[in-house]
Amino acid sequence: MTGPETARLGARIRAYRTMRHMTVRALATEAKASASFISQLERGQTSSSIGMLRRIASALGLTVADLFNEEDEIGHRVVRREARPELHTAPGTRKFLISQRPLQNVEVYAAEFDPGSSTGDEPYTHSDSQEILLVIRGQVTLWLGSDGSATAHLLKPGDSVEYRTSVPHRVVNECHETAEVLWIVSPPTTSV
Template sequence: MNKTNQTLDLAQHLGKTIRAIRLENKLTIANVSDLAGISRGMLSKIENAQTTTSLDSLVSIANALGVSVSHLFRGYDNVGDSAQFVKKGQGMEVVRRGTSCGHSYHLLNYDHGPKKYFEAFFLQIHDDSEEFPDFDHPGTEFIYMLSGEMEYRHGQHTYVLQPGDSLTFDGNTPHGPGALSHFPIVFLSIIIYTDSFHEQ
């Protein structure tokens, strides 16, 4: 395979992967382009393999999608360790729906395989200046409180979570933080995806 064909194949692979992750997370081209700081037209061209892109742009797109850069290359030339070690404070900061409301999200794991089995997040809430929307997603979520105190809504129920408390629930049911107190509120959130999610 000559260099031109290799470049084209890689561009096609990256475009398909970026589009698949964007759709999986129910994000529009406008959402991702705004978060990544690139134009919508450029992102569309990248997804359709109509242009090549710089590593800096790929890093920005990966951050906007909440994945690692290596995740974008999986299945093409993916070489990596089977274990993932994340030093304190070095989890990838990602943008999710709650970010603009005061959540700080740090992703603690990056899946390398063809399926997403789980995601682990380290979350911090620093004040009660905003109301949080309800969230819903496939799979089962597990929350473990590290510090602070908050009410957490799940469907018609509300739970008061304090350090050492945990809560496990169906992610498809609307859920999210309620009344907040004793800042900073810090907790782990682990989402386990089911086989039915992979089959969609």
């Protein structure tokens, strides 16, 4: 890579890192690199191996190709319901990515929960972002916290709740109809 190409790559890495509110040290830890290397890379003062770029991209929730995408303005992107990417989830649930890769400032998911289904038997966490759960149809119970200190929130259509993704959480549909929800997460987490 030439000097200008290295500088542009470094600037894109820095932009994605700051969008995700990550420090240089946090990115270095996730990518198994030194903070000084990441800092030099972001300033265009050094180049990187493909293996290291893969680790950096993974830590940012991106692909290596995303790191080389030079489009400054992504513009609007239409996603038809039938074209939503479906993610692997627990039995009786369907989860779809609404926001398109590369994820910029926010990630949005739509999910459907059949009667009696849930996000799983155990609460889970992912990164430390702001998350909003909005019920579109049906009703769900959101459990926040772990085991003995978990709090249940019954949510009906139009209800929403906001929490940190670092708080253990679990969604359950205990009703007799399918429930539909939206999750809005900012900044994007690296769990996708």
